[in-house]
Amino acid sequence: MRIEYFQLIDRIADLNLNDLTIRVEANVPTESTVFEGHFPGRPLMPGVLLIESMAQASGWLIIGRTGFAKMPFLAALKEVKLRTFVTPGQKLIVSAKIMHEGSGFALTEASIEADGKTVCNADITFRVVDFPEGEFRASMDEVARRIGFPRESVAHG
Amino acid sequence: MSSTFETVANIIAETCDIPRDTITPESQAIDDLGIDSLDFLDIAFAIDKAFGIKLPLEQWTQEVNDGKASTEQYFVLKNLCARIDELVAAKSK
Numbered sequence: 001m002r003i004e005y006f007q008l009i010d011r012i013a014d015l016n017l018n019d020l021t022i023r024v025e026a027n028v029p030t031e032s033t034v035f036e037g038h039f040p041g042r043p044l045m046p047g048v049l050l051i052e053s054m055a056q057a058s059g060w061l062i063i064g065r066t067g068f069a070k071m072p073f074l075a076a077l078k079e080v081k082l083r084t085f086v087t088p089g090q091k092l093i094v095s096a097k098i099m100h101e102g103s104g105f106a107l108t109e110a111s112i113e114a115d116g117k118t119v120c121n122a123d124i125t126f127r128v129v130d131f132p133e134g135e136f137r138a139s140m141d142e143v144a145r146r147i148g149f150p151r152e153s154v155a156h157g
Numbered sequence: 158m159s160s161t162f163e164t165v166a167n168i169i170a171e172t173c174d175i176p177r178d179t180i181t182p183e184s185q186a187i188d189d190l191g192i193d194s195l196d197f198l199d200i201a202f203a204i205d206k207a208f209g210i211k212l213p214l215e216q217w218t219q220e221v222n223d224g225k226a227s228t229e230q231y232f233v234l235k236n237l238c239a240r241i242d243e244l245v246a247a248k249s250k
Contacts, residue, residue: 100202
């Protein structure tokens with residue numbers, strides 16, 4: 001994770017566009033200014049960043065389904081459950097499945113596991129819009145390369 | 158159309174917590190019922206699932222933005238229900 005840059009996905013472990021599923025690795029850093037404030041003497045991965053991790057995993061799945069032609073933006077969260085604390089250094093497996101692909105929106109169910117246990121889960125709604133060009137797309141291309149997004153198996157938009 | 162309207166009206170009432178008796182075929186989803194675009198995604202999801210269709214929201218929005226259609230054509234409930242019926246009929250062909 002590059003937690004201060006809100007880049008929370010380390011590697012795409014599996015992307016299955018037929019089954020509409022994704023599984024990614026996200027390793028909580030051992031040190032960060034985030035933990036200095038949250039909280040002093042009791043560093044914890046903020047719940048909102050766990051939610052963001054689930055959203056990002058879901059987002060890459062949606063990007064894959066659209067062939068990198070559409071960009072998903074977080075729109076709504078339901079049934080969010082933060083079941084247990086996550087601490088610095090923990091290795092997370094974030095999974096997501098698309099439950100519905102609408103016109104201009106998508107819904108996913110996502111969850112995070114650590115040490116074989118579910119630590120959180122959520123139902124997530126995204127607005128899905130045309131991919132912004134320019135610097136935005138260039139930076140997303142770079143992130144896609146870094147996390148191993150399988151461009152060769154996805155038709156380029 | 159009446160059963161389509163009943164299904165749609167119940168979806169709107171339940172999804173957006175709007176009193177069912179305030180929803181009529183002449184209701185405009187946005188102007189009359191106060192449904193915003195995010196709420197409408199929830200409604201669209203429920204409609205897509207209930208009828209086994211995919212409301213072409215992007216196309217409708219583009220047509221309205223381009224001046225080729227009015228919001229009333231798609232978002233007055235009796236017209237929305239007619240569009241739903243057309244999509245269901247097209248799916249079964």
